[in-house]
Amino acid sequence: MRSEILEQPRAWQRLLSAGWEAVASAARLVRDQEPAQVVLLARGSSDNAAVYGQYLMQTSLKLPTTLATPSTHTILGAGAASFPRHALVLAVSQSGASADLIQTLVAARSAGCLTMSITNDPDSPLAQEADAHIPLLAGPERSVAATKTYTTELLALRMLTAAVASAERPTYEELQPAEQVLRAAQEACSELAQRLAGVQRMLVVGRGYSYASAREAALKLMETSYLMTQGLSAADAKHGPIAVLDPDTPLLAFASRGPTSASVASVVDAARAAGAPVEVIGDGAIAGDSLPALLPPGLAPEVVPLLEILPGQLFALELALQRGNDPDRPRGLSKVTSTT
Amino acid sequence: MRSEILEQPRAWQRLLSAGWEAVASAARLVRDQEPAQVVLLARGSSDNAAVYGQYLMQTSLKLPTTLATPSTHTILGAGAASFPRHALVLAVSQSGASADLIQTLVAARSAGCLTMSITNDPDSPLAQEADAHIPLLAGPERSVAATKTYTTELLALRMLTAAVASAERPTYEELQPAEQVLRAAQEACSELAQRLAGVQRMLVVGRGYSYASAREAALKLMETSYLMTQGLSAADAKHGPIAVLDPDTPLLAFASRGPTSASVASVVDAARAAGAPVEVIGDGAIAGDSLPALLPPGLAPEVVPLLEILPGQLFALELALQRGNDPDRPRGLSKVTSTT
Numbered sequence: 001m002r003s004e005i006l007e008q009p010r011a012w013q014r015l016l017s018a019g020w021e022a023v024a025s026a027a028r029l030v031r032d033q034e035p036a037q038v039v040l041l042a043r044g045s046s047d048n049a050a051v052y053g054q055y056l057m058q059t060s061l062k063l064p065t066t067l068a069t070p071s072t073h074t075i076l077g078a079g080a081a082s083f084p085r086h087a088l089v090l091a092v093s094q095s096g097a098s099a100d101l102i103q104t105l106v107a108a109r110s111a112g113c114l115t116m117s118i119t120n121d122p123d124s125p126l127a128q129e130a131d132a133h134i135p136l137l138a139g140p141e142r143s144v145a146a147t148k149t150y151t152t153e154l155l156a157l158r159m160l161t162a163a164v165a166s167a168e169r170p171t172y173e174e175l176q177p178a179e180q181v182l183r184a185a186q187e188a189c190s191e192l193a194q195r196l197a198g199v200q201r202m203l204v205v206g207r208g209y210s211y212a213s214a215r216e217a218a219l220k221l222m223e224t225s226y227l228m229t230q231g232l233s234a235a236d237a238k239h240g241p242i243a244v245l246d247p248d249t250p251l252l253a254f255a256s257r258g259p260t261s262a263s264v265a266s267v268v269d270a271a272r273a274a275g276a277p278v279e280v281i282g283d284g285a286i287a288g289d290s291l292p293a294l295l296p297p298g299l300a301p302e303v304v305p306l307l308e309i310l311p312g313q314l315f316a317l318e319l320a321l322q323r324g325n326d327p328d329r330p331r332g333l334s335k336v337t338s339t340t
Numbered sequence: 341m342r343s344e345i346l347e348q349p350r351a352w353q354r355l356l357s358a359g360w361e362a363v364a365s366a367a368r369l370v371r372d373q374e375p376a377q378v379v380l381l382a383r384g385s386s387d388n389a390a391v392y393g394q395y396l397m398q399t400s401l402k403l404p405t406t407l408a409t410p411s412t413h414t415i416l417g418a419g420a421a422s423f424p425r426h427a428l429v430l431a432v433s434q435s436g437a438s439a440d441l442i443q444t445l446v447a448a449r450s451a452g453c454l455t456m457s458i459t460n461d462p463d464s465p466l467a468q469e470a471d472a473h474i475p476l477l478a479g480p481e482r483s484v485a486a487t488k489t490y491t492t493e494l495l496a497l498r499m500l501t502a503a504v505a506s507a508e509r510p511t512y513e514e515l516q517p518a519e520q521v522l523r524a525a526q527e528a529c530s531e532l533a534q535r536l537a538g539v540q541r542m543l544v545v546g547r548g549y550s551y552a553s554a555r556e557a558a559l560k561l562m563e564t565s566y567l568m569t570q571g572l573s574a575a576d577a578k579h580g581p582i583a584v585l586d587p588d589t590p591l592l593a594f595a596s597r598g599p600t601s602a603s604v605a606s607v608v609d610a611a612r613a614a615g616a617p618v619e620v621i622g623d624g625a626i627a628g629d630s631l632p633a634l635l636p637p638g639l640a641p642e643v644v645p646l647l648e649i650l651p652g653q654l655f656a657l658e659l660a661l662q663r664g665n666d667p668d669r670p671r672g673l674s675k676v677t678s679t680t
Contacts, residue, residue, distance in 0.1 A: 037424055039404075044579030058412045062421035066406035071548050071575065072398045075599045076641075081402035084377055084424065100575060145580075201541055201568035208411050223580045228541035228589060230570040235411065235440060235679035239384030240485075240563045243670045249568060259415045263680065274672055301416075330583045332614055339575035340603065 001143035001224070001327045005313045009178045011138045011148045012155050012306075016172055019137050019156065026116055026132040027163030033114050035088035037064040041101055041108075042092040043339065045146040045216060048231075049153035050092050052212035052305050053161075060161050060302070070100040073107050074340060080111035091117040092157070094141065094149040095336040096124025103340075105129055118156045120149050134160065143328045144335050145223045147313050150216060154306050174303050177296050178310060185294050185311040192279060192291060193318035196250060202229040203244060203271075205237045206254035207263045213254045213281075213305050217312030224320035224327040234263040242270045250277035252315075254308050257285040258301055281311045341483035341564070341667045345653045349518045351478045351488045352495050352646075356512055359477050359496065366456055366472040367503030373454050375428035377404040381441055381448075382432040383679065385486040385556060388571075389493035390432050392552035392645050393501075400501050400642070410440040413447050414680060420451035431457040432497070434481065434489040435676040436464025443680075445469055458496045460489050474500065483668045484675050485563045487653050490556060494646050514643050517636050518650060525634050525651040532619060532631060533658035536590060542569040543584060543611075545577045546594035547603045553594045553621075553645050557652030564660035564667040574603040582610045590617035592655075594648050597625040598641050621651045 038057050040050035050067060057065040068089070072078040083089065089108035091101050096119035106129055109115045117130040120138050127133040136152040155170075162170050202221065206214035211233045218231030232241055234253075245251055251271035255264040265286050271278045280286050284293030294311050295304065320327035378397050380390035390407060397405040408429070412418040423429065429448035431441050436459035446469055449455045457470040460478050467473040476492040495510075502510050536542075542561065546554035551573045558571030572581055574593075585591055591611035595604040605626050611618045620626050624633030634651050635644065660667035 043576060047576070047579075054409060055412055055416065058409065058418045058422040059416045062419055064406075064422055064424040064427075066404075069394060069398065071551075071573070071600065071603075072395055075603070076395065076399045076548055078398045079402055082398040082404055084404040087404075203568075208416055211411075219580050223583050226584050226586065228543075228568045228570075228584050230568075233411070236383060236387070238679055239387075239677045240559050240673065243563050243672050244566050244568050245672065246566065260411065263411075263415070270672055332583050332585065332610055333580065337579045339578055 001145055001147060001317050004141060004143050004148045005310065005317065006182060008148050008151050009175065011152050012175055013172050014137050015152050015155055016170065019135060019159065022134045023156065023159045023163050026134055026160060029114065029132050030088060030164045035114055036086040037084050039066055039068050039084065039087050039089045040092060041068040041089055041104055043098055043101065044337065045150045045219060046092040046094060046153055048212050048216040048219060049150055049157065051215060052154050052209060053157040055209050056157060056161050056302055061165055068104060070104045073104045074100045080107065083108050083111045083113050087113045089113045089115050091126050091130065092153050093126050094120050094146055096121045096126035097336050098338045099340050102126055102129065118153055144330050144333050145220055145327060151306050151309060158302060174300060175306060178307055181294055181307050181310050185314050188291055188294060189311055189314040190318045192315055193322045195290060196319065197322045199250060200228065201244065201249045202227055202252055203237065203241060203249065204229055204231040204252045205234045205264060205267050207234040207260035209301050209305050210254040210260065210308065213309050213312060216309055217252065220313055220316035221319065223330045223333065224316045224325060225323060226325065234267045237267050242267060245271045245274040245276035247275045250279060253278065253280045253286065254282060255280055255286045256283040256295055256299065256304050257297060261285045281308050341485055341487060341657050344481060344483050344488045345657065346522060348488050348491050349515065351492050352515055353512050354477050355492050355495055356510065359475060359499065362474045363496065363499045363503050366474055366500060369454065369472050370428060370504045375454055376426040377424050379406055379408050379424065379427050379429045380432060381408040381429055381444055383438055383441065384677065385490045385559060386432040386434060386493055388552050388556040388559060389490055389497065391555060392494050392549060393497040395549050396497060396501050396642055401505055408444060410444045413444045414440045420447065423448050423451045423453050427453045429453045429455050431466050431470065432493050433466050434460050434486055436461045436466035437676050438678045439680050442466055442469065458493055484670050484673050485560055485667060491646050491649060498642060514640060515646060518647055521634055521647050521650050525654050528631055528634060529651055529654040530658045532655055533662045535630060536659065537662045539590060540568065541584065541589045542567055542592055543577065543581060543589065544569055544571040544592045545574045545604060545607050547574040547600035549641050549645050550594040550600065550648065553649050553652060556649055557592065560653055560656035561659065563670045563673065564656045564665060565663060566665065574607045577607050582607060585611045585614040585616040587615045590619060593618065593620045593626065594622060595620055595626045596623040596635055596639065596644050597637060601625045621648050
């Protein structure tokens with residue numbers, strides 16, 4: 001897991017160069033067919049990447065973008081009419097092999113939707129069944145907890161969005177701060193894991209683009225450290241869940257400067273009032289108890305999720321090690337999960 | 341909270357009779373304007389009710405139905421084009437007063453969407469701003485944790501869906517088992533709360549229509565008992581979160597006979613393998629450790645969520661009392677939460 005976390009900048013560089021052709025070709029299809037909206041189809045970490053895609057596409061492309069509910073198609077028989085007309089259905093999956101996603105994508109294609117997939121396995125059913133496929137080119141991911149496939153999914157969604165908008169092609173330059181973030185985060189997250197070694201529960205929040213980061217960090221902490229936690233939008237957290245905060249239940253917040261930081265700050269205030277420890281992963285916009293500002297200021301908001309999840313991944317890894325867990329082989333899980 | 345839980349059958353009878361006119365008038369608007377899809381807009385417990393609405397409308401009306409992401413409208417400036425064309429935007433809210441929901445509904449109306457709201461306050465901004473309003477008629481809800489407004493929201497969504505489909509008008513008859521469920525659940529949930537008095541973490545799952553119940557039960561447990569938990573689709577649980585299950589982290593599953601029970605059963609199997617206590621709220625389709633079958637067999641799947649949440653509410657209440665918490669006034673929360 002550590003080596004896969006650390007190789008992410010290299011994986012991004014590979015996708016930015018070798019993946020552009022597939023992205024541009026998928027984007028041409030989108031521009032030709034002009035779908036009226038986008039439906040994202042995913043599970044687990046990829047579903048968290050899809051949440052980023054949902055916010056990005058709505059904001060940048062002004063396209064209604066939503067998340068599919070596979071069971072309505074695979075179990076409850078909602079049928080073809082429950083896909084929106086003129087939709088792009090875009091599956092995001094590391095393995096490309098979950099039965100419910102394959103069945104839903106195939107149903108969407110039969111219903112006349114344009115279908116695409118983003119996977120790390122170009123031979124997988126999701127790659128083969130879609131009208132266009134974008135490979136993550138992340139190389140084999142051996143750790144059960146997804147790290148480099150999560151961030152390459154974010155990057156693929158960003159590249160596709162830029163290509164559809166005919167915006168400037170993303171380059172590695174905007175992501176380069178990752179190298180400094182990884183260097184600084186390794187020590188900081190190891191110290192944080194020692195500090196919070198005994199913690200059994202945590203609330204994780206973000207807002208806007210960083211809602212995806214809160215969900216993904218919470219999932220990593222559940223998978224590798226067996227922490228009970230939930231990743232929430234800062235707004236949803238205020239509608240009830242903040243009641244769990246207490247001196248034994250820290251808040252982990254993702255917040256950098258920008259229009260969403262006030263919303264996160266109000267949850268931080270609630271945590272302080274409850275006597276809960278507060279840790280913030282961000283650029284220093286909001287001060288937490290111990291983590292320094294790990295991100296540089298002034299990042300584009302759509303770039304922040306790629307960088308802020310790095311400390312989240314490292315914290316989950318270090319906490320697992322601190323507790324004697326094997327982060328590469330979490331209990332009860334296997335690398336490919338297929339649900340129906 | 342207890343009296344509001346117990347008065348739910350009466351509140352449903354009131355809504356079924358006195359609320360039908362508003363429902364029928366809203367449904368006429370829908371049939372006249374023929375929206376191509378539905379966007380639900382909600383927070384907290386009402387957001388869980390919206391999840392039920394999402395599954396119900398997709399399955400029964402074959403209409404694409406999705407959940408709004410308010411921050412893309414209120415903070416990130418996604419603009420009018422990010423609402424789907426020819427959409428019904430339907431806000432669900434106890435208070436009708438959260439700033440982000442009001443702002444998003446008004447933006448949707450300006451974008452040409454048909455707008456509706458379901459609230460417990462006909463004088464609230466969400467009630468006033470929408471093209472049509474369905475009142476919950478639940479009477480004042482004094483406990484901070486929503487109970488009777490949650491289930492009347494479910495019922496209002498069911499009534500609206502039936503009216504739009506010109507299907508048979510729902511009657512109290514199908515809901516009448518609630519009285520027996522409440523009687524049986526009071527003792528069973530009190531015993532369960534004693535059994536699990538010391539538990540600090542829990543995973544809650546359901547699938548299909550019961551995914552909403554898993555989310556809502558988890559939220560009640562967070563709000564009143566300060567348990568750290570998350571309500572997940574059984575499929576999403578398998579993509580990582582089941583790793584948290586252990587002898588101190590029980591699984592609470594919602595499962596009744598039907599096409600989704602196999603999916604929940606596979607999470608129950610994972611919990612057993614992890615040595616986690618398993619409790620099941622349902623009709624006996626799957627056996628848990630101690631709770632008896634609290635629901636009668638043979639319920640219509642869209643009726644199950646109204647009945648199965650009753651033991652969930654009572655369990656949250658009893659667990660709070662067992663721990664010396666005041667379930668009517670949870671720490672850190674107030675009745676009306678307004679987020680931006």
